[in-house]
Amino acid sequence: MTETVVRVAGVDKTFVRDGDARTVALSGIDLEVGRGQFVSLIGPSGCGKSTLLRLIGDLTQPTAGTVSVNGKPASRARRDRDYGMVFQAPVLFDWRTVEDNVRLPLELLGQPRAQREARAREMLSLVELHDFAGHHPYQLSGGMQQRVAIARALALEPSLLLMDEPFGALDEMTRERMNSEVLRIWEKTATTVVFVTHSIPEAVFLSSRVVVMSARPGRITNLIEIDLPRPRSDETREERRYFELVTQVREALRGDDETGHGSTERLAAEGTVG
Amino acid sequence: MTMAEGRIRRGRGRQIVTFVAFVVLLLIAWETAKLLGGDPWRYFGGVWRPPFRFSFASDLNLPHVWEIAAAMARPVQRGTDQSLAGFLVGASAYTWREAAIGFVAGATLGIALAAAFVHSRLLERAFVPYVIASQTVPIVALAPIVVFAFGQDVTSVVIIATYLTFFPVTIAMIRGLRSPDPRALELMRSYAASRWGILWKLRLPASLPYLFTALKISATASIVGAIIGEGPGGIPDGLGRAIINFNQQYISGPEKLWAAIIASALLGIAFFVVIRFAELLTLRGRPEASFA
Amino acid sequence: MTSAAPSVGIPLPAPARPPRAARLGRGLAASLPPMVTFIVVIIGWELAASRLQSRPYVMPPPSAILAALVENWSADRWPLLASAQHTFFEALGGLVIGTAVGLTVAFAVSRWASARDAVLPLAVAANAIPVIAVAPIMNNWFGVLEPLSKMMIAALLVFFPVMINVTRGLTQVEPGALELMRSYAASEGQTLRKVRVPNALPFFLTALKLGTTLSLIGAIVGEYFGGSSDVIGRVVVQSASALRFDVTWAAILLGSSAGIAFYLVIAAVERVLIPWHPSVRGEQVG
Numbered sequence: 001m002t003e004t005v006v007r008v009a010g011v012d013k014t015f016v017r018d019g020d021a022r023t024v025a026l027s028g029i030d031l032e033v034g035r036g037q038f039v040s041l042i043g044p045s046g047c048g049k050s051t052l053l054r055l056i057g058d059l060t061q062p063t064a065g066t067v068s069v070n071g072k073p074a075s076r077a078r079r080d081r082d083y084g085m086v087f088q089a090p091v092l093f094d095w096r097t098v099e100d101n102v103r104l105p106l107e108l109l110g111q112p113r114a115q116r117e118a119r120a121r122e123m124l125s126l127v128e129l130h131d132f133a134g135h136h137p138y139q140l141s142g143g144m145q146q147r148v149a150i151a152r153a154l155a156l157e158p159s160l161l162l163m164d165e166p167f168g169a170l171d172e173m174t175r176e177r178m179n180s181e182v183l184r185i186w187e188k189t190a191t192t193v194v195f196v197t198h199s200i201p202e203a204v205f206l207s208s209r210v211v212v213m214s215a216r217p218g219r220i221t222n223l224i225e226i227d228l229p230r231p232r233s234d235e236t237r238e239e240r241r242y243f244e245l246v247t248q249v250r251e252a253l254r255g256d257d258e259t260g261h262g263s264t265e266r267l268a269a270e271g272t273v274g
Numbered sequence: 275m276t277m278a279e280g281r282i283r284r285g286r287g288r289q290i291v292t293f294v295a296f297v298v299l300l301l302i303a304w305e306t307a308k309l310l311g312g313d314p315w316r317y318f319g320g321v322w323r324p325p326f327r328f329s330f331a332s333d334l335n336l337p338h339v340w341e342i343a344a345a346m347a348r349p350v351q352r353g354t355d356q357s358l359a360g361f362l363v364g365a366s367a368y369t370w371r372e373a374a375i376g377f378v379a380g381a382t383l384g385i386a387l388a389a390a391f392v393h394s395r396l397l398e399r400a401f402v403p404y405v406i407a408s409q410t411v412p413i414v415a416l417a418p419i420v421v422f423a424f425g426q427d428v429t430s431v432v433i434i435a436t437y438l439t440f441f442p443v444t445i446a447m448i449r450g451l452r453s454p455d456p457r458a459l460e461l462m463r464s465y466a467a468s469r470w471g472i473l474w475k476l477r478l479p480a481s482l483p484y485l486f487t488a489l490k491i492s493a494t495a496s497i498v499g500a501i502i503g504e505g506p507g508g509i510p511d512g513l514g515r516a517i518i519n520f521n522q523q524y525i526s527g528p529e530k531l532w533a534a535i536i537a538s539a540l541l542g543i544a545f546f547v548v549i550r551f552a553e554l555l556t557l558r559g560r561p562e563a564s565f566a
Numbered sequence: 567m568t569s570a571a572p573s574v575g576i577p578l579p580a581p582a583r584p585p586r587a588a589r590l591g592r593g594l595a596a597s598l599p600p601m602v603t604f605i606v607v608i609i610g611w612e613l614a615a616s617r618l619q620s621r622p623y624v625m626p627p628p629s630a631i632l633a634a635l636v637e638n639w640s641a642d643r644w645p646l647l648a649s650a651q652h653t654f655f656e657a658l659g660g661l662v663i664g665t666a667v668g669l670t671v672a673f674a675v676s677r678w679a680s681a682r683d684a685v686l687p688l689a690v691a692a693n694a695i696p697v698i699a700v701a702p703i704m705n706n707w708f709g710v711l712e713p714l715s716k717m718m719i720a721a722l723l724v725f726f727p728v729m730i731n732v733t734r735g736l737t738q739v740e741p742g743a744l745e746l747m748r749s750y751a752a753s754e755g756q757t758l759r760k761v762r763v764p765n766a767l768p769f770f771l772t773a774l775k776l777g778t779t780l781s782l783i784g785a786i787v788g789e790y791f792g793g794s795s796d797v798i799g800r801v802v803v804q805s806a807s808a809l810r811f812d813v814t815w816a817a818i819l820l821g822s823s824a825g826i827a828f829y830l831v832i833a834a835v836e837r838v839l840i841p842w843h844p845s846v847r848g849e850q851v852g
Contacts, residue, residue: 059745078751085749091742094842095764104760108752136842156750292684293691330707400599410779410825412786414698414799415818418806423624490694498696502787506806513699521702521791531702538699546694 004071005160005192006033006056011065013051013218025051027217029065035159038186038193040203041211042249048218049196050164056194057083057162070159077160081109084153084191086163090145092137092152099124099133102152109156123151126185143174147181154189161186161193167202176237179205183232200253204228204245205237212252222252301339307331308338337529342536345529358530362516362537369500369512370541372428376435377496381489383436384443389473391444392451402448409441413499417506426508434507435499439492446488450481483560486553493545501538513538626812631819634812644801644813650820653798656713656785657828660720661777667721668728668773675729676736676762686733693726697784701791710792720784724777731773735766768843771836778828782821 013026025048033039041049054060055067058074069077077083084105092101099120106116124130127147137145146166153161167175179202186193197203203210204226212222226245228236236242311328314321330336337345346359387405391398417434424430454476462472504514513534520531608628615627626634638646675685701719708715739761747757789799798821805813836843 057749059748078749081751083749085746087742087745089742091740091746093743093761093764095767095840105750107760108747108750108756138842138844162749288684289687293688296688335703335706396599399596400603403600404603407822407826410782410822410829411818412783412798412821412825414783414787414790415802415814415821418803419624419811419814422806422809422811494694494696498698501696501698505790517699517702524702524706528706535699535703539695542694542696543691546691 002035004032005035005037005069006031006194007066007068008032008052008056009066009068011052011055011062011067013048013055013060014063024217026055026062027219029218029220031211031220033192033194035192036190037208038195038206039209039211040195040197040207041213042197042200042203043213043218043253044215045198046218047213047215049213051218052213053162053164053194053196056160057085081105081156082159084156084158084161086146086149086153086161086166088165088168090137090142090149092145092148094137096136097133098129098135098137098140098148101137101148102155104152105156119155120151123155124148126154126188127151127181143170143178146170146178150182150185154185154191157189157191159192161191163193163195165196165198168198175199175202176234180234182206183230187231200246200249201237204242204249205232210249212249221255224249224252304336304339308336312336334525334528337532342529342532345527346533350530358533362513362533365511365513365516365534366537366541368509369497369504369514370545372431372503372509372512373435373496373500373545376432376499377439377492379432380436380439380492380496381443384440384488384492385447385485387440387444388447388451391448392477393469398448405441405444408437413438414502417503420503421506421508428507428509430507431500431503431509431512434503435496438495438499442488442491442495443485446484447481450484451477453484454480483557486549486557489549490546490553493549494542497538497542497545513541624811626815630812631815634810635816635819638813638816644805644810644817645796646801646813646816646820649796649798649801649817650824652713652794652796653782653785653789653821654824654828656716656788656797657720657778657781657824659713659717660784661724661774661781663717664721664724664781665728665774665777668725669732669770671725671729672732672736672766676733679737682733682737686730689726689730689733693730697722698787701788704788705791705793711794716785716788716793716797719788720781723780723784727773727776727780728770731769732766735769736762739765768836768840771832771840775829775832775836778832779825782825782828786821 008029008031011026011029012024015023015025017023029052031052041052043049051060055062056069056074058067058078067074070082072080072082092098093104096104099117102120102123103116106119111119121130121133124133127150129144129147129151132140132144137148140148149166153163167178170178182193183206195203195206205228207226210222210224210226211220212224213219214221224245228239228241228245307328308324308331309315309322310324310331311326312324312331313333314323333341346362347357350356350358350361387401391402413434416437417430420433420437421430424433451473458476458480459472462476467475500512501514501517503509504512505518509515516534517531517538520527520534524531611625612627612629615625615630635646638644640647671685675682697719700722704718704722705715708718736758743761743765744757747761752760785797786799786802789797790803793800795801795804798817801817802814802821805811805817
């Protein structure tokens, strides 16, 4: 395969709360993501998929093991601004217009004004929001706000895009359209993406590879290659191979419950968390 | 649960420690200022002459802490055997009683007004601007008029305290009574609950955090109102009068005015703390929005 | 606008400005009830005051107050204009001093989490101290005849809300925003400038609006405990003891007009500085 962008080796993450209560969020995680890949992390609530993403983004540090990005430690990569991040909430600044929000990372980098403006406008065209450049975030719908957040994340041309359930709060129809949108942008920019989700169809539709995780402790149980042809479109969602892969991921997720460490109480408990 | 409670208790313990530490620091700063720029210290037969002269740190403008403490123990006036401390405790209790009556009246008025405004958009539009404007009328300025209208007795003082108390409660309760989730209101309507039922079972409970935020402000305001009102109100027994009298006797005994000020500060903080405890008790089990 | 409709997401209609007539109508609907209240109260007061009272008017009719206002505008005994100017000057000075110190302390305190945790509850408790009790001391320290002594009392009243509100604004930032800045490896200074300060702006303006009325109250309280005679506080006390309540009311009217004007200026500044904030957009907050 191509060159490795993300390398997670032997990572454990334990949270310590109130002095002595420990929660093992992740245990023995190994993961590699190659350049230009689109990798989804999927699993039940509490499997540590968001924690893993935050470890890659250096928003939290592993208890054991190493995380490297572009051959550097994650903290170095963060300081080199190798990342773009999109969170579950858009996290737009109310006091800035849409365009100013997209410009934020460029300002932080100290780019000249003219360059910033050109780049911000380019990014807004990419997410097709150029007509809303002068609006304030509160004037946009949830889906549009999230697209602004994506434009902002892409503004620095990051070599790695980290997305943490970015469409979790959207309705199913909007989500499907956003999925197509993300693929279109990804194909245009050729970035590497690590994407956290708990939607199986979303993971299959988007990814080159789906990483299936299980909870307590969080670990990786399956790696499923998604060999659907690209470019993918709405028709992809109606192909047989698509349904087969969806089923495969679903069984992998369920399989986790049957393999040993799962118990029926836990199953019942997690069923409600969904 | 228990762990969280433990943490809260620990937090409170730390707050008390910080408070004490702050008071100690204040006293040290106070005496340091006097040490550097006050009047000469004459104790135990020796004299310390401070190198600088700060006008605010003279014995007249900033008496020694221990002089204030000593004055507390001395009789409040020549010829009586009541100590200054005893007098101030009595005066504080008296002022607190006035303030508390005004506080209760003002809070009741505030809640009633807010309930009316929440139920009638017309009333709200017609009156809320004046409720807000009423606060730009300097109460001190109103005091003489209130006293003339209602006579020189406690009623006037209570009215002034009420006037200061009702405003924060009204404004906060308009917000608080409107705070329930629209879906909760729809749920109540689906049970065919009456307006009264909705007010009682949904709006009022939901508004409690807002109410207490306002009551903590009002507690101080009511004491300010009582202190201000006592002067023109001709009430001889409270802190307000004591501050005026001791201010006039300042040249002969600055410690007394300082003692009265300290008593006012303690009274204000005490009333605040009482409301804070009531809040903690009432809102037990609800998530705490923010500190204090 | 719809021609380039985006392929994803439903654009909320941008807050389109309603036609002029409709806007005018809505403005009228909003301002009519308070205007009616005003007129009814004034007329009722006028009638009641002139019919019912036999004693020297505690509540003189509005016409008498207006007459007193005109008559004493620049009179010798109770010069209303000059008094209002002096009092306003004291209040403004107090507002500036209190705001400056409040901002400084807030920025210093919010820099360190432990300092903030210690100081904020302390400040909230200290705010419970009836500051008027300290007024005589300020008069003694800064000179009873000096405007500075009144300014310091006003400043003391203004300090606490500014300090408490701005500290909250600087520290109660959406955690996601801080993570975003961290993911860009933004420096502390950048986070302060681009996140904390804009976040604190609405808090600051709220405190400033409170401060306008508080500073006037502080100035008048200070005057009440003595000082030069051509200030609102003294005019009120002296005219009331001379039973000239028409003058007293005129002075109060002037004082509150200054307060309202002061407040409206800050509210206008708010509209310019934070048009995006829910409180300005007319939505309900929290």
